Amino acid sequence: xLSSGKRRxxxxxxxVQKRPCQPSRAMRLVQFQTPHLEEPHLGLESGIGGGxxxxxxxxxxxxxxxxxxxxxxxxxLSVARRALATQLPVLPRSQVTFLAPVTRPDKVxxxxxxxxxxxxxxNVRVPKEPIIFSxxxxxxxxxxxxxxxxxxxxxxxxxxxxxxxIGKxxxxxxxxxxxxHVAGFTVAHDVxxxxxxxxxxxxxxxxxxxxxxxCPLGPALVTRDSITDPHNLKICCRVNGEVVQSSSxxxxxxxxxxxxxxxxx
Amino acid sequence: xLSSGKRRxxxxxxxVQKRPCQPSRAMRLVQFQTPHLEEPHLGLESGIGGGxxxxxxxxxxxxxxxxxxxxxxxxxLSVARRALATQLPVLPRSQVTFLAPVTRPDKVxxxxxxxxxxxxxxNVRVPKEPIIFSxxxxxxxxxxxxxxxxxxxxxxxxxxHVAGFTVAHDVxxxxxxxxxxxxxxxxxxxxxxxCPLGPALVTRDSITDPHNLKICCRVNGEVVQSSSxxxxxxxxxxxxxxxxxFVTFYPGDIILTGTPPGVGVxxxxxxxxxxxxxxxxxxxxxxxxxxxxx
Numbered sequence: 001x002l003s004s005g006k007r008r009x010x011x012x013x014x015x016v017q018k019r020p021c022q023p024s025r026a027m028r029l030v031q032f033q034t035p036h037l038e039e040p041h042l043g044l045e046s047g048i049g050g051g052x053x054x055x056x057x058x059x060x061x062x063x064x065x066x067x068x069x070x071x072x073x074x075x076x077l078s079v080a081r082r083a084l085a086t087q088l089p090v091l092p093r094s095q096v097t098f099l100a101p102v103t104r105p106d107k108v109x110x111x112x113x114x115x116x117x118x119x120x121x122x123n124v125r126v127p128k129e130p131i132i133f134s135x136x137x138x139x140x141x142x143x144x145x146x147x148x149x150x151x152x153x154x155x156x157x158x159x160x161x162x163x164x165x166i167g168k169x170x171x172x173x174x175x176x177x178x179x180x181h182v183a184g185f186t187v188a189h190d191v192x193x194x195x196x197x198x199x200x201x202x203x204x205x206x207x208x209x210x211x212x213x214x215c216p217l218g219p220a221l222v223t224r225d226s227i228t229d230p231h232n233l234k235i236c237c238r239v240n241g242e243v244v245q246s247s248s249x250x251x252x253x254x255x256x257x258x259x260x261x262x263x264x265x
Numbered sequence: 266x267l268s269s270g271k272r273r274x275x276x277x278x279x280x281v282q283k284r285p286c287q288p289s290r291a292m293r294l295v296q297f298q299t300p301h302l303e304e305p306h307l308g309l310e311s312g313i314g315g316g317x318x319x320x321x322x323x324x325x326x327x328x329x330x331x332x333x334x335x336x337x338x339x340x341x342l343s344v345a346r347r348a349l350a351t352q353l354p355v356l357p358r359s360q361v362t363f364l365a366p367v368t369r370p371d372k373v374x375x376x377x378x379x380x381x382x383x384x385x386x387x388n389v390r391v392p393k394e395p396i397i398f399s400x401x402x403x404x405x406x407x408x409x410x411x412x413x414x415x416x417x418x419x420x421x422x423x424x425x426h427v428a429g430f431t432v433a434h435d436v437x438x439x440x441x442x443x444x445x446x447x448x449x450x451x452x453x454x455x456x457x458x459x460c461p462l463g464p465a466l467v468t469r470d471s472i473t474d475p476h477n478l479k480i481c482c483r484v485n486g487e488v489v490q491s492s493s494x495x496x497x498x499x500x501x502x503x504x505x506x507x508x509x510x511f512v513t514f515y516p517g518d519i520i521l522t523g524t525p526p527g528v529g530v531x532x533x534x535x536x537x538x539x540x541x542x543x544x545x546x547x548x549x550x551x552x553x554x555x556x557x558x559x
Contacts, residue, residue: 104371107401112447131447134399136372138512152510171457196511202377202396205449211511265415 026226027084029055029184030219031066031099034091040099042069043091044083045220051090058083066102066221070167070183077223099142101186101221102165108135108215109263110161110190112205115251130254130262135190135210143187143218150211153193160237162230162249163188164256165221171264178260184223185230189216189237231255291471291550292349294320294429295464296331296364299356305364307334308356309348310465313552316355323348331367331466335428335516342468364407366431366466370517373400373460374508375435377450379523380496386526395499395507400435400455400521408463408554412436414540415456423505426514429468430475432554433521434461434482434546439530439537461546461556462519472550476500479549480525484542492525494548 028045032052041064043052056062059079063069069076112131113119119126141147149156167183190209197208227233230249237245254262293310297317306329308317321327324344328334334341377396378384384391406412415438435454442453472478475494482490499507504520529536538544538558547553 106369106403112449127447129445131449132452133449134401134451136399136512138371138515150511200394202392203448204377204396204398206399206451207397207511212513 025084027080027184027223028220028226029066029069029080029223030101030221031103033097033099034095039064042066043096044080046090049093051093052096053083053088053090055080055083058086058088065104067104070102070165073168097142098144098219100140100215100217101219102217103140104137105140106137108137108140110134110209111254111259114253115247116253117247117251119253126253130259132263133205133209135206135215139210139212139215141213141216143216145216146213147189147191147216148211148213150193153195153208153211155194157192157194158237158239158244159190159192160235160245161188161190162233162235162252163217164230164259166260167224173260173264175257175261178257179224181260182224182256184221185227186217186221187219191215290349292345292429292468293465293471293552294331294334294345294468295366295466296368298362298364299360304329307331308361309345310552311355313550314358316358317361318348318353318355320345320348323351323353330369332369332517335367338516362407363409363464365405365460365462366464367462367517367519368405369402370405370519371402371515372512373402373405373519373521374504375399375454375521376499376504376523379498380492380525381498382492382496382526383524383528384498386528386531391498395504397508397511398450398454400451400460404455404457404460406458406461406556408432408461408552408556410461410556411458411559412461412538412544412556413456413458413559414538423502423509424469426505427469427501428516429466430472430548430551431462431466432464432546432548432551433519434544434554434556435521435524436460436538437528437530439535443530460521461554463554464552467551478551479547481547482527483545483547484538486543489529490525490527492527494522496525497523 030043030045030052031040032043033040042055042062044055045052056064062076062079063072110133112133113124113127114130116126163186165183165186166181168181170181173181191214193208193211195208197205201207231252233249235247235249236243293312295308295310295317296305297308298305307320307327309320310317321329327341327344328337375398377398378389378392379395381391436459438453438456440453442450446452476497478494480492480494481488501522504522505514508520540559542558543555544558545553545555
């Protein structure tokens with residue numbers, strides 16, 4: 001029988017273990033290639049700008065695509081957590097080619113007019129409901145790949161965006177449950193051919209938004225638990241070193257949970 | 266040494282073999298399930314309304330998805346051709362569940378306002394360029410699955426990129442398409458189950474002329490749309506040339522090429538689908554898909 005003091009300590013320890021695991025390091029999942037690999041592998045980026053740990057070497061039973069990895073939910077995530085807690089060889093960043101963290105997703109959902117100031121700069125009223133459009137998966141490229149200017153457009157424009165990556169299937173998701181469906185976040189660039197978006201194609205935005213290479217993503221899928229608050233992050237875009245966009249995700253009109261609830265209707 | 270008469274016959278036979286193969290039977294590729302299969306298989310539909318030959322049983326090295334089948338081009342197509350020419354057991358249609366002939370494509374490209382009369386019925390000018398929109402792959406269902414009502418180019422060698430044709434139903438929520446979502450059509454077009462496809466991917470060579478097929482739609486047995494694909498403003502080759510300016514096409518990608526007049530929203534008064542309705546979409550030489558609205 002424990003003394004009352006030890007019992008309090010013991011039950012406090014039990015409570016610590018029952019709390020959701022707060023990893024001391026962020027989990028930053030990547031898809032990558034190197035010259036000696038036959039096909040892309042999954043990896044962990046060791047911090048922003050860091051090298052890459054090969055997850056498939058750590059555990060050869062893991063799938064090789066992020067899509068399959070995410071589909072297996074906790075099973076594969078727990079393997080990645082173990083890898084994160086283990087000292088493992090790190091490939092130097094210079095030897096690694098980063099692919100987009102997710103390739104060939106079922107859909108790339110995009111939200112228009114979702115920053116209060118972005119509506120203001122266009123002199124348009126703030127929308128009452130999210131405006132949803134899409135890019136084809138074929139427009140996705142990696143975080144350091146080239147954007148190819150199409151001969152068909154003279155008005156290609158930049159747009160930095162916070163990308164949310166879904167980890168759990170769902171329909172009619174309530175906003176209060178939405179974050180549980182999020183695997184993590186990454187940086188996206190919604191490259192846009194404004195002539196096609198605004199004046200051509202019957203004003204349906206798709207073509208102007210979905211040229212090949214018009215969706216750079218990456219460098220890593222930073223898992224949900226690794227981000228303090230996705231709606232309070234500085235977000236900016238620089239062209240040739242000059243800042244052209246600088247804001248915070250706290251300016252988003254419809255935040256992640258509302259967007260997931262909206263689209264999953 | 267062959268006599269000159271036999272030589273002429275021999276060279277005529279050689280010429281017959283050199284001509285592109287004109288199969289006497291159409292090739293109608295399907296994805297299907299049966300209760301005793303662990304996962305969907307690829308098959309050949311024995312004619313419109315016919316039973317199904319299991320291609321994975323015929324050749325166990327074949328992939329099990331249409332996407333992978335198409336990605337391997339001639340390698341897999343030639344296996345299917347051999348199967349078509351072989352007497353093989355046919356599963357009765359009643360024992361088979363048809364999936365959409367392609368699932369999880371990279372993209373479903375759709376073309377708006379692509380029938381002359383359909384523009385006329387809306388009182389809109391015929392577009393100078395194709396109007397392109399999309400549906401998510403998640404909206405795809407099979408040819409006999411239910412539609413769930415929500416509570417709202419240079420055209421040269423384009424045909425060489427075409428694997429085949431199938432029947433599609435571009436189910437559309439008109440309120441969302443025309444008045445909501447900033448008039449971006451996506452949401453109104455991409456509800457789950459809003460893209461029935463099938464029953465088979467009828468290969469390009471099996472269709473005489475894709476731009477001269479009767480196309481019709483019946484709701485509860487009553488004809489609501491009846492036209493011909495010869496009414497298409499921008500035909501298959503032009504659509505492929507147009508869209509491929511913007512995006513790379515991959516095997517498995519689907520293009521919905523537009524609809525003829527007779528849709529419900531432009532009727533006076535407008536008519537919309539309700540629970541219990543049964544819609545049949547039919548295209549000559551391809552087949553019929555039947556979907557109940559729930």
